[in-house]
Amino acid sequence: MRRFLLTGIFITVLLLPSIGYATTVTWKAQTTPTAAELFAVYAINGSKALAVGNNTLAKTINRVTWTDTSPSSIYTYNSAFVVSSDAYVVGTDASNGVIIYSTNEGNSWSGASAVVGSASFTDLFFIGTYGWVINTSSPRVYKTVDSGDNWLAAATGLANIPYNAVYFTSTSEGWVAGNGGNIYKTTNGGGSWTVQTSGTANNLNDIFFMDANTGWAVGDTGTILKTTDGGTTWATQTSGTVNNLNSVSFGTASVGWTVGDSGTIIKSSDGGSSWAAQASGTVANLNGVSFIDAYNGWTVGNNVILRHYTATISSVTRTHPAAGEVTWESQGALRAITINGANFQTGAAVTFEGSTISTLYASVESSAKITATIWVPLAETVGLKNLKMTNTDTSTDTLSNGFEIRAAGTSPTFTTWEVGYTSSDASVAIYDLPTRITVEVEDTGGLTRGSIKFVAYLSSAGSYAPEYYYLFSGDTIGFETLATNGATITKARATATLRYFYKSGESTGTKYYIQDLINGKAKARPLYFYVENSATYPSYLLYDSEVYYDSTKIPPGATVVSTPLLPEAAVSNVISTANPAFTLQIEVDAATAASVTTDGAILLFSGANGIVANHNVVFRRVNSGLTASGIRASAAGNEIVKVTTTIGNVASGIYKVNLMTADRKTRFGTGKVVVQPWR
Structure with a gap:
C-alpha cells in the first residue's frame, strides 16, 4: 500500500469516482481517536483491529470504539501486522526506519528500534517468527527469523527504487511491488529477487495474495492487476476508475475490496473478474483496507475510519x-x-x-x-x-x-382433555402444583412418543397470541398407547406436567409460576394448547375455560389429615420480618411419618396476594423428649414430626400455611403464622 514520509510537500487532487454506485451503503463511519491521517489498518478478527498513521496507533477491541495506544515519541507509522498476540508496526522517526513491538495485540508497545541507515519502513509481513520489512532507501528489504530480535538486509537483485508493499505466502516465497509498475518475486525467503513483467508503468501501491498462485496488485490511475500463476503473468482488470488505488484485501478467493483516493471503494465478488464501486460516504483519500472474511473489514484514510459489517x-x-x-x-x-x-x-x-x-x-x-x-x-x-x-x-x-x-392439518384429532382434575367447560380451578394437562389424541397416520409435541400457553386479554407459554417434547411428555392398527399406534394419551411458563418476548429465561400468574379466580385466564403428530401439523385446540389456582381446594382422591399443624411452642407462629424462620410440627401415623421424613413434603405459605413461598422440605421425628419440653406426646400408633423453614423476605401480616406430601396424595390441615415488623 502507498506510504508517506514526514518530509516533502504533497498536493492531492480530489476526483470523485467516475462510476455509479449500484449497491446500498455497507460502510459506516467510526470516530477516529485522533485527527491524524491513517495509512494502514490490520483486521485481527471481527471485533479487533489496528489502525496506524501520523503519530497514531489506534486499536479497537469491540469493532466500534477506537483508542490511541501510541508511545509518547513522535513517529509516522506506515503499516501494522499481528502474529498470534504479537503485533508489529513500522514507520519512521524522520531520520531512520523504526519498528515497534507489542506482546498483547497492541494494547501497549515496547520502545522503538531504529535501524540506522534506513530512511523509512513502509510495509511489513510476518509468517510465524519470519518477517520482512521494506525500506525507502537501500537496502530495500530487511529480514528477521527470530520474531524481530535481529534484522538483516535481504535485497539482492532488487532495483534501487521505492517499494510500497510486501507479501509472502510461505517463508520462502514472496513479492514486493513498487513505483514504475515494478514487481519482484523471491523463492528463497528474500535472499534474491527476480523481476516479473507487470505490463504497466504505473506506480503499484499494494499487493495481496490469496495463495501461492493467485494474487492482485493495485496502483495509480485505477490500476488493478491479477495473476493466477504466481506472477509469471499479470493481467490488467477493469476497475472503472481513474483514481489512485492504494490498498487491496480479499476476504475469500472470490470477495475482495480495493480502496483509493477521493473515497474510492471498489468491490469484486468474482475473484476480480469484475469490480463494482461502493459508496464510502467520504471524499477523503483511503489508504488502507483489511478484511478477515467476506463480511468484516475496515478501511482508513485522512482522519477517517470506515467499518464494513454485513449481517x-x-x-x-x-x-x-x-x-x-x-x-x-x-x-x-x-x-x-x-x-x-x-x-x-x-x-x-x-x-x-x-x-x-x-x-x-x-x-x-x-x-x-x-x-x-x-x-x-x-x-x-x-x-x-x-x-x-x-x-x-x-x-x-x-x-x-x-x-x-x-395450512393447519386436520389430524390428529382430540377426543378428551383435562386440565388439573377437570375436563368440564366451566371455570377450572387448579388444585395441585405442578398441575397436569392430559389429552387423548387420534391419528390413523400413526403416533409415537418422539413425534408428539405439546404446547400450553396463557393468552393476553382479547387475543389468541401467547403471553406466557411452555413447550413440552420428548421425555417431558407421558405417552400411553390406547389403540393400534397392526403395528401403528392410532390413539394415545399424552400427559404433561406444567410447573411454570416463560414470557413471550423475554430472552432471560425467567420462570413464571402458575401460582403467581393465575392465583385466585380474579386472575383467571383462558388456557390454550395443541398437540402435534408425526407430520408435525399442529392440531389446534382452544381450551376456552378460564383456569386459576386455588390453594384451598384438595385434589380428588387425596387423603385429608384432620390433625392441625402444631406450633413447636406457644410463640412459634409469631415471627419477625428480619428473621422469618418458621418451625411447625404435625402428628401423623407411622407410615406418613416415614414418608415425610424420607421423601419430604410441600409447604405453601399464602397471603392476601397469593402464594408467597413454596418449599420442598423434609421433616424429622421429634417424639422423644416432647413431654419434658411441654409439648404433648403423640397418640398411640402416631408420631410427631417437625420442620423448620423460612418464609422468605415478606411483609408483615397474617399468612396461611398449607402442607401436603410430596406426591400430593395427602393434604394436611391448614394453620396460620403472624409475621410482625422487625423491632
Whole structure:
C-alpha cells in the first residue's frame, strides 16, 4: 500500500469516482481517536483491529470504539501486522526506519528500534517468527527469523527504487511491488529477487495474495492487476476508475475490496473478474483496507475510519421429527426455529415482514446462529414469508421468501382433555402444583412418543397470541398407547406436567409460576394448547375455560389429615420480618411419618396476594423428649414430626400455611403464622 514520509510537500487532487454506485451503503463511519491521517489498518478478527498513521496507533477491541495506544515519541507509522498476540508496526522517526513491538495485540508497545541507515519502513509481513520489512532507501528489504530480535538486509537483485508493499505466502516465497509498475518475486525467503513483467508503468501501491498462485496488485490511475500463476503473468482488470488505488484485501478467493483516493471503494465478488464501486460516504483519500472474511473489514484514510459489517441470513429452518430440518411451518403453531447466517449481534431482533407472525423469544447463540420461538396464528395467510434480522447497531438483512407457512392439518384429532382434575367447560380451578394437562389424541397416520409435541400457553386479554407459554417434547411428555392398527399406534394419551411458563418476548429465561400468574379466580385466564403428530401439523385446540389456582381446594382422591399443624411452642407462629424462620410440627401415623421424613413434603405459605413461598422440605421425628419440653406426646400408633423453614423476605401480616406430601396424595390441615415488623 502507498506510504508517506514526514518530509516533502504533497498536493492531492480530489476526483470523485467516475462510476455509479449500484449497491446500498455497507460502510459506516467510526470516530477516529485522533485527527491524524491513517495509512494502514490490520483486521485481527471481527471485533479487533489496528489502525496506524501520523503519530497514531489506534486499536479497537469491540469493532466500534477506537483508542490511541501510541508511545509518547513522535513517529509516522506506515503499516501494522499481528502474529498470534504479537503485533508489529513500522514507520519512521524522520531520520531512520523504526519498528515497534507489542506482546498483547497492541494494547501497549515496547520502545522503538531504529535501524540506522534506513530512511523509512513502509510495509511489513510476518509468517510465524519470519518477517520482512521494506525500506525507502537501500537496502530495500530487511529480514528477521527470530520474531524481530535481529534484522538483516535481504535485497539482492532488487532495483534501487521505492517499494510500497510486501507479501509472502510461505517463508520462502514472496513479492514486493513498487513505483514504475515494478514487481519482484523471491523463492528463497528474500535472499534474491527476480523481476516479473507487470505490463504497466504505473506506480503499484499494494499487493495481496490469496495463495501461492493467485494474487492482485493495485496502483495509480485505477490500476488493478491479477495473476493466477504466481506472477509469471499479470493481467490488467477493469476497475472503472481513474483514481489512485492504494490498498487491496480479499476476504475469500472470490470477495475482495480495493480502496483509493477521493473515497474510492471498489468491490469484486468474482475473484476480480469484475469490480463494482461502493459508496464510502467520504471524499477523503483511503489508504488502507483489511478484511478477515467476506463480511468484516475496515478501511482508513485522512482522519477517517470506515467499518464494513454485513449481517447475512443464509437459511431459516425448524426441526421436523420425520423429515429433519425443513423451511416451513403450519398455521396455529408455536415453534422453535433456527436462523443461520453471519455477523449476528447479541440482542438481535427477528421479525416476519408483512405478517401476523410474532417472535416470542430470540437468542443469539453465536455470530452465525439465532434460535427463536415464533407464534403463527391460525389466521395467518399461507405462502412464503420474508424474515428480517436487525442487529443492535441497526445493520439488517432480510431473507426474502425464506420461510413458508402451510395450512393447519386436520389430524390428529382430540377426543378428551383435562386440565388439573377437570375436563368440564366451566371455570377450572387448579388444585395441585405442578398441575397436569392430559389429552387423548387420534391419528390413523400413526403416533409415537418422539413425534408428539405439546404446547400450553396463557393468552393476553382479547387475543389468541401467547403471553406466557411452555413447550413440552420428548421425555417431558407421558405417552400411553390406547389403540393400534397392526403395528401403528392410532390413539394415545399424552400427559404433561406444567410447573411454570416463560414470557413471550423475554430472552432471560425467567420462570413464571402458575401460582403467581393465575392465583385466585380474579386472575383467571383462558388456557390454550395443541398437540402435534408425526407430520408435525399442529392440531389446534382452544381450551376456552378460564383456569386459576386455588390453594384451598384438595385434589380428588387425596387423603385429608384432620390433625392441625402444631406450633413447636406457644410463640412459634409469631415471627419477625428480619428473621422469618418458621418451625411447625404435625402428628401423623407411622407410615406418613416415614414418608415425610424420607421423601419430604410441600409447604405453601399464602397471603392476601397469593402464594408467597413454596418449599420442598423434609421433616424429622421429634417424639422423644416432647413431654419434658411441654409439648404433648403423640397418640398411640402416631408420631410427631417437625420442620423448620423460612418464609422468605415478606411483609408483615397474617399468612396461611398449607402442607401436603410430596406426591400430593395427602393434604394436611391448614394453620396460620403472624409475621410482625422487625423491632
